[in-house]
Amino acid sequence: MIYMAVGELTIEGALENYAPHRDLYVEFSAYNHVTSDDPPLKMSHGGDMTLPSKSAGHGIHHPVYDVKMKEKADSVGQKCHLAIPRTSETTYRSTNGFLKEKLLN
Incomplete structure (x- = not known):
């Protein structure tokens, strides 16, 4: 499903075009937003x-x-x-x- 969130038609397309979507993938992950508060x-x-x-x-x-x-x-x-x-x-x-x-x- 994540490939659709960045406008790709397939997971293969998302993998081939990872670089242009990297910032969105980082933003999507809760891991990157964990803080002490x-x-x-x-x-x-x-x-x-x-x-x-x-x-x-x-x-x-x-x-x-x-x-x-x-x-x-x-x-x-x-x-x-x-x-x-x-x-x-x-x-x-x-x-x-x-x-x-x-x-x-």
Whole structure:
């Protein structure tokens, strides 16, 4: 889908024409906008860490992205909680519990 956001007709076209769209790709990624004053973040993901990705959907929603987001958050001092089976644990068992604690306290 990202290729359509930059006006390309195919993913192949987006890859061939990466340079003209690079600034938009950078802007699209939440990773590039993480700062210490962001609110706490909780991410949870399935445990399929297979690389390369098995499909486009697996690649777009790959748990390695969440790992990298946590590393970035940690590096700037943003609170980040990540749950990936067999990879990363958090004290928050549910997103609702996380939201209730952060919004009501």
